[in-house]
Amino acid sequence: MEKDAVILLKSKVRHWLDLLLEKYVVCAPVKNKADYKFTELEPGMEPCLSYTRTLIPPKKYLHPQQETLFSYKRTDGMEAQLPEFEKKTVVLGVHPCDARAIQIYDVVFGGDLPDIYYWHRRKNTIIVAISCTEPDENCFCMSFSDCGPTLDKKGYDLLLTDLGDRYVMEAGSLEGSMLIQHPGLFDRVTDADIQAKGRALEIAKLRVRSKIPDIKGLPAFLERHYEHDVWAKEAKKCVSCGACTMTCPTCFCYHMEDFNRFNLSEGERVRIWDSCQLFDFAEVAMGENFRRDREARLKWRIYHKLAYWPEQFGTLGCTGCGRCAHYCMADIDMTRSMAEIRGESIYA
Ligand code: SF4
Ligand code: SF4
Structure with a gap:
C-alpha cells in the first residue's frame, strides 16, 4: 500500500465531510427517488456512496448542461464579460467509469485549442473517486483494459474503497493527499485492510458479467457490419429521445x-x-439533414464512440458505465446488438 493511504472508519465520515465543507464546495451522490444524483451537499446532508450509477454523471460539474460563455453590453463600443467561476469543488464518490470519462473529456476539451471554460472548472475540481462494488447487469467496464471497478493510479486525487465498516483512502495527487491530513481522524492501513480491498475488488469484477469481447478489433468489426440488419431493427424501436x-x-x-x-x-x-x-442535430440550411433517419443517428452514436473516436482522440469514447442501455426506454443496448451480430451471448 502507498505511503499516502489511510483508513477512515465510517463512524468518522461525518466529521471528515464537515472539515471538507469548511473549505470546499462538496458534491456527492444522494438518493433521488428510485435513482441517485450528484448534488451539492449542504451542511448535515448525507451522501450515498454505495450506489450503482447516477442518472447524470459528474460531467455536469465540468461541462454544465447550460452555461453562459459571455454576456455583452453595447456602450460606445462593445463590452464583453466572461462568467465568474465557482469555488474549489470536491466531487466525491465518482465511480471509476466516470473518472475514466473525465480523462477522456480532458482529451476532447484539450488539444491545440483548449476549452477555457472546461479547464477553469477542471483545475478547480478535486476528484474523490470510489471503487465500484455494486455493478449491475448493464455495466461492461471490464471490456476495457484501462477500466473496471477501480482505478490504477491515474484519474483521481483521492480513491476510496469500501471495506464494510471503513474506507481505505489512497491519494493520487498532492491535492488528494491534503484531504487526508487531519491528525486523529484517520487510522493506519494494515495488511488485513489490503487483503480486504483485494477481495472486495475481485467480487466486484465477478459481478460485471456483460462484456464486449476483443475491444482492439472493435473498429474493424463495426466497419465490417455497418449494414447489418440489427441496426435497422434497433432503430425501429428508438424514439430519438436523446437520453x-x-x-x-x-x-x-x-x-x-x-x-x-x-x-x-x-x-x-x-x-x-x-x-x-x-432529429435536427445534423440539419443544415435549406432543411438538408445528414442523418435524417433514426438508423443513421443510432449508428452514428455507437460508431463514433467505438469505431471513429480512437482515430479522432486516440482513445475509445465509452467506459462501459451502462447508462445508455439502463436509461433507454426502448431497451436498446449496444452490447446486445454486437453480441447479436457475433451470434454470441453478451456474457462473453
Ligand atoms: S435512449 Fe434509446 S430511445 Fe432514446 S435516443 Fe437513445 S437509443 Fe433512442
Ligand atoms: S456509450 Fe453508454 S456505456 Fe459507454 S460511456 Fe456512454 S453511456 Fe456509458
Whole structure:
C-alpha cells in the first residue's frame, strides 16, 4: 500500500465531510427517488456512496448542461464579460467509469485549442473517486483494459474503497493527499485492510458479467457490419429521445444560442448540451439533414464512440458505465446488438 493511504472508519465520515465543507464546495451522490444524483451537499446532508450509477454523471460539474460563455453590453463600443467561476469543488464518490470519462473529456476539451471554460472548472475540481462494488447487469467496464471497478493510479486525487465498516483512502495527487491530513481522524492501513480491498475488488469484477469481447478489433468489426440488419431493427424501436447521450459521461456535444434583450444592446451567449440522436442535430440550411433517419443517428452514436473516436482522440469514447442501455426506454443496448451480430451471448 502507498505511503499516502489511510483508513477512515465510517463512524468518522461525518466529521471528515464537515472539515471538507469548511473549505470546499462538496458534491456527492444522494438518493433521488428510485435513482441517485450528484448534488451539492449542504451542511448535515448525507451522501450515498454505495450506489450503482447516477442518472447524470459528474460531467455536469465540468461541462454544465447550460452555461453562459459571455454576456455583452453595447456602450460606445462593445463590452464583453466572461462568467465568474465557482469555488474549489470536491466531487466525491465518482465511480471509476466516470473518472475514466473525465480523462477522456480532458482529451476532447484539450488539444491545440483548449476549452477555457472546461479547464477553469477542471483545475478547480478535486476528484474523490470510489471503487465500484455494486455493478449491475448493464455495466461492461471490464471490456476495457484501462477500466473496471477501480482505478490504477491515474484519474483521481483521492480513491476510496469500501471495506464494510471503513474506507481505505489512497491519494493520487498532492491535492488528494491534503484531504487526508487531519491528525486523529484517520487510522493506519494494515495488511488485513489490503487483503480486504483485494477481495472486495475481485467480487466486484465477478459481478460485471456483460462484456464486449476483443475491444482492439472493435473498429474493424463495426466497419465490417455497418449494414447489418440489427441496426435497422434497433432503430425501429428508438424514439430519438436523446437520453442515451445526455446521460453518457463521454458525450460532449452542444449548440450555442444568443439571447438578446429587447433593447438590442445587451445579451448573452449560452451553450447548451445537444444530442446527435435528435432529429435536427445534423440539419443544415435549406432543411438538408445528414442523418435524417433514426438508423443513421443510432449508428452514428455507437460508431463514433467505438469505431471513429480512437482515430479522432486516440482513445475509445465509452467506459462501459451502462447508462445508455439502463436509461433507454426502448431497451436498446449496444452490447446486445454486437453480441447479436457475433451470434454470441453478451456474457462473453
Ligand atoms: S437509443 Fe434509446 S435512449 Fe437513445 S435516443 Fe433512442 S430511445 Fe432514446
Ligand atoms: S456509450 Fe453508454 S456505456 Fe459507454 S460511456 Fe456512454 S453511456 Fe456509458
